[in-house]
Amino acid sequence: MAATLEAPVVRSGRTRRRRRAVVATTVLAIVVFCQFVLTMMVGDHFVPPVDVMLSAVHLGDDPMTDFIVRDLRLPTAATALGVGLALGIAGVVFQKLLGNPLASPDFVGVSSGASAFAVAAIVISNAGAAVVSASALSGALLTALIIYLLAWRDGISGYRFVLIGIGVSQFMLSIVGYIVSRGDLYEAREAMTWIVGTVGQAGTGELRTLLGALVLIIPVALVLERPLRMLELGDDTAKALGSRVELNRVAMIALSVVLVGFATAVAGPIMFVALIAGPIAQRITGPGGGILAAGLVGAAIVLGADLVAQHLLPTSLPTGVITGIIGAPYLIWLLATVNREGRGG
Amino acid sequence: MTSHDLRAENLTLGYSDTDIVTDLDVQIPDGRITVIVGANACGKSTLLRGLARLLTPRGGQVVLDGKSVQDMRSIDVAKVLGLLPQSPVAPDGITVGDLVGRGRYPHQGWFRRWSDDDDRAVEAALEATGTTELADRNISELSGGQRQRVWVAMALAQDTDLLLLDEPTTFLDINHQVELLDLLTDLNRASGKTIVIVLHDLNLACRYADHIIAMKKGAILAEGAPKDVITAAVVTEVFGLACEVVPDPVSDTPMIVPRGRHHAPQAVIQRLA
Numbered sequence: 001m002a003a004t005l006e007a008p009v010v011r012s013g014r015t016r017r018r019r020r021a022v023v024a025t026t027v028l029a030i031v032v033f034c035q036f037v038l039t040m041m042v043g044d045h046f047v048p049p050v051d052v053m054l055s056a057v058h059l060g061d062d063p064m065t066d067f068i069v070r071d072l073r074l075p076t077a078a079t080a081l082g083v084g085l086a087l088g089i090a091g092v093v094f095q096k097l098l099g100n101p102l103a104s105p106d107f108v109g110v111s112s113g114a115s116a117f118a119v120a121a122i123v124i125s126n127a128g129a130a131v132v133s134a135s136a137l138s139g140a141l142l143t144a145l146i147i148y149l150l151a152w153r154d155g156i157s158g159y160r161f162v163l164i165g166i167g168v169s170q171f172m173l174s175i176v177g178y179i180v181s182r183g184d185l186y187e188a189r190e191a192m193t194w195i196v197g198t199v200g201q202a203g204t205g206e207l208r209t210l211l212g213a214l215v216l217i218i219p220v221a222l223v224l225e226r227p228l229r230m231l232e233l234g235d236d237t238a239k240a241l242g243s244r245v246e247l248n249r250v251a252m253i254a255l256s257v258v259l260v261g262f263a264t265a266v267a268g269p270i271m272f273v274a275l276i277a278g279p280i281a282q283r284i285t286g287p288g289g290g291i292l293a294a295g296l297v298g299a300a301i302v303l304g305a306d307l308v309a310q311h312l313l314p315t316s317l318p319t320g321v322i323t324g325i326i327g328a329p330y331l332i333w334l335l336a337t338v339n340r341e342g343r344g345g
Numbered sequence: 346m347t348s349h350d351l352r353a354e355n356l357t358l359g360y361s362d363t364d365i366v367t368d369l370d371v372q373i374p375d376g377r378i379t380v381i382v383g384a385n386a387c388g389k390s391t392l393l394r395g396l397a398r399l400l401t402p403r404g405g406q407v408v409l410d411g412k413s414v415q416d417m418r419s420i421d422v423a424k425v426l427g428l429l430p431q432s433p434v435a436p437d438g439i440t441v442g443d444l445v446g447r448g449r450y451p452h453q454g455w456f457r458r459w460s461d462d463d464d465r466a467v468e469a470a471l472e473a474t475g476t477t478e479l480a481d482r483n484i485s486e487l488s489g490g491q492r493q494r495v496w497v498a499m500a501l502a503q504d505t506d507l508l509l510l511d512e513p514t515t516f517l518d519i520n521h522q523v524e525l526l527d528l529l530t531d532l533n534r535a536s537g538k539t540i541v542i543v544l545h546d547l548n549l550a551c552r553y554a555d556h557i558i559a560m561k562k563g564a565i566l567a568e569g570a571p572k573d574v575i576t577a578a579v580v581t582e583v584f585g586l587a588c589e590v591v592p593d594p595v596s597d598t599p600m601i602v603p604r605g606r607h608h609a610p611q612a613v614i615q616r617l618a
């Protein structure tokens with residue numbers, strides 16, 4: 001091929017895409033950081049941003065502020081951040097992997113599977129944090145495995161995966177409903193976590209597990225970004241380009257499922273975050289955007305939803321109610337347009 | 346371009362419970378254009394996927410330069426052998442330039458990301474397929490024929506010594522069909538790229554093939570130079586179609602004139618009688 005050709009068009013297009021994605025991702029990170037700090041500022045007692053940051057990194061000198069910031073508000077802020085990142089990343093990986101905007105883990109039943117197992121652990125065995133996290137993780141893994149096996153036919157079709165996933169999701173949700181209705185030790189408010197999800201009452205143990213998993217998994221996810229860009233071309237093209245399709249796919253599904261499992265153990269199934277984070281991130285970053293941007297959008301959504309749920313409304317609501325209010329119209333729009341463009345299959 | 350030896354030995358390929366290609370032996374002539382023809386569902390795409398290591402053989406093996414492709418790393422195969430599948434899928438919202446750029450994947454690595462070579466290969470591929478002006482467009486906004494040319498550009502950007510294309514002329518108007526086949530011939534003549542194409546248009550197949558392979562029910566019925574292979578009897582055997590074969594006035598290769606039920610000479614005679 002003509003090796004002397006200059007490549008101005010291609011290079012400028014690529015540079016432009018890259019630059020836009022980098023700028024947009026940076027802006028997203030700044031927004032998320034501001035929301036994170038804001039979450040620790042507001043409440044019954046206002047704490048100025050500088051004090052929040054000093055206290056959060058253990059440089060504050062006022063025990064009262066330290067108590068409010070570190071003990072009362074940091075867990076909520078960290079939960080919202082961690083859960084949002086986890087759901088955003090898991091969502092976009094599923095969607096790209098299966099080539100279908102509906103194929104997010106909350107929509108196809110991975111989150112409900114995690115909830116069912118977590119609730120079972122709490123109600124039936126009165127389990128501690130480690131057991132709850134482990135149960136949620138097993139629930140997520142098991143559900144994903146069931147869907148994968150049922151949907152497998154000489155390969156995985158996104159459409160079949162979504163349909164089977166919705167069925168499995170309904171089944172798991174009915175199990176959650178049943179267990180919650182049987183567990184009388186439960187306060188109604190706590191049961192609520194497992195139906196709509198909220199970041200307000202995370203257990204410290206579950207939160208540590210999630211944050212630990214994120215620290216390990218985010219770098220792996222960024223490394224898998226490249227193979228993911230192959231897999232979204234479909235199995236044949238990806239293989240023809242030398243990508244190890246089966247290995248990469250299993251790795252990416254496993255990684256997303258682990259994130260969803262741990263996130264659900266912390267906050268319950270906060271619906272729609274995984275579904276909408278990826279597409280919104282793509283809008284913001286353009287086609288060059290990636291997994292990290294989707295994670296940041298997820299974090300922005302959960303942090304924002306928590307701020308609204310806690311401070312802007314007369315009564316405080318579970319976070320999942322707010323994400324539901326944002327997500328449901330998007331879902332309806334998506335269902336309408338996907339079918340119109342004939343991309344449902 | 347280095348010379349390569351791609352062959353299938355006793356190759357059996359299939360899906361779930363059926364074997365499609367059975368016990369097939371073939372050698373792809375190095376540095377030539379090979380065209381595979383055959384009826385729908387006879388196993389052309391299956392054979393191509395087997396040759397490109399997309400399917401694991403159920404029996405026999407595909408050998409590339411003396412090594413079974415099954416024993417090679419997929420990335421090493423992809424540096425030498427490219428494949429354009431019959432119906433590739435484009436992800437949502439991807440631009441032409443981005444898609445074509447993904448053809449460079451096998452030449453990159455964890456540490457060696459995007460290079461000037463990649464830019465040049467992409468630019469040349471866009472140029473060759475006449476899609477340079479489309480570089481910033483979204484794939485979903487293109488016509489079927491434009492999209493097809495973009496996929497060909499991606500396969501070209503992969504810049505492999507062997508290139509397998511599964512019906513690359515679908516969706517193309519007659520002018521673009523000829524242009525694409527001319528382009529592939531240019532690449533073959535200029536750099537010695539070995540090209541294998543599945544085609545449905547027998548006349549174009551005969552014109553552009555150095556070597557033609559006629560398949561029926563997963564087996565090779567005849568292969569060789571088009572002039573030797575494509576006879577009325579073979580076409581009837583392969584496609585179940587009665588026809589005349591006459592010399593192509595432009596290229597002097599075999600040209601197939603199908604009969605059909607309404608236009609056979611007998612019908613003309615009967616109507617006159």
Ligand SMILES: Nc1ncnc2c1ncn2[C@@H]1O[C@H](COP(=O)(O)OP(=O)(O)OP(=O)(O)O)[C@@H](O)[C@H]1O
Nearest residue numbers: 154360361365384385386387388389390391392431
């Ligand atoms: N993924 C698959 N799973 C199961 N069966 C398949 C699959 N792909 C192809 N087949 C079957 O294998 C047979 C050969 O298919 P193949 O795609 O190789 O035909 P082809 O010669 O390329 O046909 P066409 O000219 O229509 O493209 C067909 O009967 C088809 O139904």
Ligand SMILES: [Mg+2]
Nearest residue numbers: 389390431511
């Ligand atoms: Mg085919």
